[in-house]
Amino acid sequence: MRHIISILIENEAGALSRVAGLFSARGYNIESLTVAPTEDASLSRMTLVTRGSDDIIEQITKQLNKLIDVVKLMDLTEGPHIEREMMLIKLRAVGGDQRDEVKRMADIFRGRIIDVTDTTYTIEVTGDSTKLDAFIQALDKSLILETVRSGVMGISRGEKALRI
Amino acid sequence: MELTGAEIVVRFLHDEGVEHLFGYPGGAVLHIYDALYRQDKVKHILVRHEQAATHAADGYARSTGKPGVVLVTSGPGATNAVTGIATAYMDSIPMVVLTGQVPTSLIGNDAFQEVDAVGITRPCVKHNFLVKDVKDLAITLKKAFYIAQTGRPGPVVVDIPKDVTANRTKYVFPKTVSMRSYNPVVKGHTGQIKRAVGMILGAKRPMLYTGGGVVLNDASRQLVEFARLLGYPVTNTSMGLGGYPASDKQFVGMLGMHGTYEANMAMSHCDVLVAIGARFDDRVTGNVQKFCPHAKIIHIDIDPSSISKNVKVDVPIVGSVEHVLKDMLKLIKDSGEVPDGEALAKWWTQIDEWRAKECLKYDKSSELIKPQYVLETLHKITKGDAFVCSDVGQHQMWTAQFYRFDKPRRWINSGGLGTMGFGLPAAMGVQFAHPKASVVCVTGEGSIQMNIQELSTCLQYGLPIKIICLNNRFLGMVRQWQEFFYDKRYSHSYMESLPDFVKLAEAYGHVGMQIDKPADVEAALKEAFTKHKNRLVFMNFLTDQTENVYPMVPAGAGLDEMILV
Numbered sequence: 001m002r003h004i005i006s007i008l009i010e011n012e013a014g015a016l017s018r019v020a021g022l023f024s025a026r027g028y029n030i031e032s033l034t035v036a037p038t039e040d041a042s043l044s045r046m047t048l049v050t051r052g053s054d055d056i057i058e059q060i061t062k063q064l065n066k067l068i069d070v071v072k073l074m075d076l077t078e079g080p081h082i083e084r085e086m087m088l089i090k091l092r093a094v095g096g097d098q099r100d101e102v103k104r105m106a107d108i109f110r111g112r113i114i115d116v117t118d119t120t121y122t123i124e125v126t127g128d129s130t131k132l133d134a135f136i137q138a139l140d141k142s143l144i145l146e147t148v149r150s151g152v153m154g155i156s157r158g159e160k161a162l163r164i
Numbered sequence: 165m166e167l168t169g170a171e172i173v174v175r176f177l178h179d180e181g182v183e184h185l186f187g188y189p190g191g192a193v194l195h196i197y198d199a200l201y202r203q204d205k206v207k208h209i210l211v212r213h214e215q216a217a218t219h220a221a222d223g224y225a226r227s228t229g230k231p232g233v234v235l236v237t238s239g240p241g242a243t244n245a246v247t248g249i250a251t252a253y254m255d256s257i258p259m260v261v262l263t264g265q266v267p268t269s270l271i272g273n274d275a276f277q278e279v280d281a282v283g284i285t286r287p288c289v290k291h292n293f294l295v296k297d298v299k300d301l302a303i304t305l306k307k308a309f310y311i312a313q314t315g316r317p318g319p320v321v322v323d324i325p326k327d328v329t330a331n332r333t334k335y336v337f338p339k340t341v342s343m344r345s346y347n348p349v350v351k352g353h354t355g356q357i358k359r360a361v362g363m364i365l366g367a368k369r370p371m372l373y374t375g376g377g378v379v380l381n382d383a384s385r386q387l388v389e390f391a392r393l394l395g396y397p398v399t400n401t402s403m404g405l406g407g408y409p410a411s412d413k414q415f416v417g418m419l420g421m422h423g424t425y426e427a428n429m430a431m432s433h434c435d436v437l438v439a440i441g442a443r444f445d446d447r448v449t450g451n452v453q454k455f456c457p458h459a460k461i462i463h464i465d466i467d468p469s470s471i472s473k474n475v476k477v478d479v480p481i482v483g484s485v486e487h488v489l490k491d492m493l494k495l496i497k498d499s500g501e502v503p504d505g506e507a508l509a510k511w512w513t514q515i516d517e518w519r520a521k522e523c524l525k526y527d528k529s530s531e532l533i534k535p536q537y538v539l540e541t542l543h544k545i546t547k548g549d550a551f552v553c554s555d556v557g558q559h560q561m562w563t564a565q566f567y568r569f570d571k572p573r574r575w576i577n578s579g580g581l582g583t584m585g586f587g588l589p590a591a592m593g594v595q596f597a598h599p600k601a602s603v604v605c606v607t608g609e610g611s612i613q614m615n616i617q618e619l620s621t622c623l624q625y626g627l628p629i630k631i632i633c634l635n636n637r638f639l640g641m642v643r644q645w646q647e648f649f650y651d652k653r654y655s656h657s658y659m660e661s662l663p664d665f666v667k668l669a670e671a672y673g674h675v676g677m678q679i680d681k682p683a684d685v686e687a688a689l690k691e692a693f694t695k696h697k698n699r700l701v702f703m704n705f706l707t708d709q710t711e712n713v714y715p716m717v718p719a720g721a722g723l724d725e726m727i728l729v
């Protein structure tokens with residue numbers, strides 16, 4: 001099963017490598033990992049996407065909690081939650097037909113064109129990971145010059161919040 | 165008053181109550197060594213190799229419960245310490261290791277004697293720190309000591325750049341520290357404890373499986389009270405030995421790969437298993453699919469990640485052994501309920517049948533010295549009261565089986581990492597902590613050579629350690645596996661060109677003895693512990709080369725599938 005684990009961690013040098021090191025040392029897989037400071041600059045929020053059986057996910061959350069720098073964590077997939085990922089994608093767009101087609105696709109996926117040249121469009125798309133996958137699928141592969149994805153971040157719905 | 169970082173380190177150690185510091189100097193820590201020179205409160209012990217400093221601090225910690233403290237220089241000093249740090253980590257031993265580091269301005273430049281000590285030690289410490297500002301030094305040291313000895317104990321590394329030890333700041337000893345991200349739980353969940361007690365009282369074939377957590381927590385008293393109240397059989401892991409008195413009739417011996425027949429059979433047939441401060445190590449469980457097939461399992465452990473890691477348990481209880489057993493005792497007493505006496509009597513009859521196999525018997529009429537005999541005699545001569553430090557190999561398992569430990573913190577061995585070379589330096593640490601006590605190092609001719617240079621440290625500090633070298637001219641534990649599982653192809657397990665250990669001991673300024681006949685064993689041991697009471701004695705016992713450790717659960721087998729003698 002795919003799990004999204006959100007972590008509040010001390011914003012200190014080395015905190016990220018402790019998490020990454022734990023995953024490699026214990027052979028857990030990381031699909032994506034994002035991290036940035038929160039409104040409280042002493043804390044970072046990390047979102048980690050991983051896969052594993054229930055037993056493995058239980059060990060992963062226990063091992064993460066055991067890291068001294070980890071203040072609190074939550075497995076978002078245990079409850080209703082929202083998941084978002086951002087992608088920036090640069091596409092070849094030469095000639096009227098091609099440029100129209102790219103714009104049309106961007107509209108369908110609610111993407112925004114954020115940079116334009118004579119020969120390229122750069123589009124920003126946000127959504128859950130499957131939506132970004134679907135956008136890539138829908139495009140003509142030969143047009144893709146570059147993609148960059150932020151990795152998943154998530155938040156639980158309603159009153160529930162990960163805070164100290 | 166402003167102090168330098170180096171002075172702060174030393175003042176802090178004194179204020180924290182540290183009496184002994186095991187270390188080895190070098191460029192990055194010269195300011196600290198200078199501060200040590202200018203005081204007489206913290207005693208520094210100069211070892212001969214940084215690995216030995218860590219093992220000595222570790223032995224000190226295991227025998228006292230207080231954190232062991234180490235000081236080494238940057239680069240090779242830090243890398244040499246890594247084996248000892250990993251050893252302490254695997255066995256959850258409280259330790260604080262101070263490593264010197266190149267000046268902050270040079271970090272990352274491949275400076276002279278620079279290694280990323282924080283990076284290298286990260287996977288084998290409970291936590292580590294790099295101190296970048298002298299203002300953070302005292303509080304960081306406080307955190308290190310706090311983390312090392314609370315919750316599930318473990319080693320903490322503090323990496324201190326040289327300029328930080330030279331810079332000045334105001335020093336105030338931080339009496340306490342609190343960390344929002346670290347709050348270990350000691351009190352168990354009341355509901356879970358109730359459920360567990362119901363299960364325990366309802367058991368027909370109960371088993372108490374207890375480990376290093378009992379020793380680390382100094383909770384032997386609670387364990388003994390708990391076990392006696394119930395009348396249930398007790399087995400210990402090798403790390404748990406001494407946590408329950410081996411001479412007690414409820415004790416069925418160690419369990420696991422080289423555990424007793426009765427302990428392993430009882431594990432395989434019990435209906436309720438209470439795991440207390442033990443972590444279901446693979447040396448203990450054997451094949452997990454065949455582990456305790458009939459049992460409901462209750463697990464008390466302070467570290468949630470130890471629970472249901474290898475074996476799924478029915479009632480997890482996160483908390484300290486001491487607190488949880490106290491709560492359980494109270495519940496049992498208040499309930500007025502007692503265990504099922506009839507079922508228990510039947511269970512004991514069964515266990516006594518298993519006991520009658522005498523799985524630890526050995527040939528007492530042999531012309532050759534049997535290692536088991538040496539250890540039984542050692543027990544007799546020391547009245548079972550010595551601190552026994554061991555190296556790693558067959559001799560370690562025989563010591564676990566034959567030196568019947570009645571008290572906790574007397575059995576000092578590297579269980580989790582299995583570090584050859586641990587024994588002698590660990591014994592040094594123990595002797596520093598207990599200057600008057602009998603301290604023994606049981607070793608093999610392979611292991612002792614991994615830290616033999618420490619004989620020099622022992623002379624410098626007059627440590628009267630008794631080294632019992634069970635010399636079988638083989639890497640015996642390796643040879644045993646090759647005999648059983650590799651068709652006797654003894655690939656590189658024979659020790660050739662051994663030194664003359666008697667002369668070697670003498671060259672280091674100690675007493676050397678060679679013993680090659682069973683008839684001489686007792687007299688030699690007596691002589692060592694009386695005539696040479698105040699000297700280090702290296703006793704080289706030439707033992708039967710072919711002796712094996714029995715019983716043995718082969719890798720991948722269930723606990724009830726033992727190879728017996």
Ligand SMILES: Cc1cc2nc3c(=O)[nH]c(=O)nc-3n(C[C@H](O)[C@H](O)[C@H](O)COP(=O)(O)OP(=O)(O)OC[C@H]3O[C@@H](n4cnc5c(N)ncnc54)[C@H](O)[C@@H]3O)c2cc1C
Pocket residue numbers: 254255256315316317374375376377378380381400401402403404418419420421422423440441442443444445447448464465466467470483484485486556557560561578579580581582583641
């Ligand atoms: C050659 C060789 C052969 C070996 N053969 C055997 C064998 O046959 N049998 C055997 O048993 N071992 C054997 N060992 C040792 C084995 O590798 C493990 O080290 C040992 O079994 C682990 O013991 P333990 O489960 O008690 O755990 P420990 O490593 O002692 O861990 C202690 C546990 O207690 C918990 N704990 C700590 N403090 C507390 C507290 N305050 N309250 C509650 N819980 C706490 C910890 O979280 C941890 O889970 C062998 C080792 C070697 C080198």
Ligand SMILES: Cc1ncc(C[n+]2csc(CCOP(=O)(O)OP(=O)(O)O)c2C)c(N)n1
Pocket residue numbers: 555556557558559560582583584585607608609610611612634636638639640641642
């Ligand atoms: C540092 C290290 N290297 C290798 C091993 C693997 N090993 C385990 S036991 C053993 C043999 C130990 O020989 P010795 O000290 O003579 O003890 P014996 O088994 O003969 O009693 C070896 C090589 C180890 N445990 N530690």
Ligand SMILES: [Mg+2]
Pocket residue numbers: 557608609610634635636637638639640
């Ligand atoms: Mg040997």
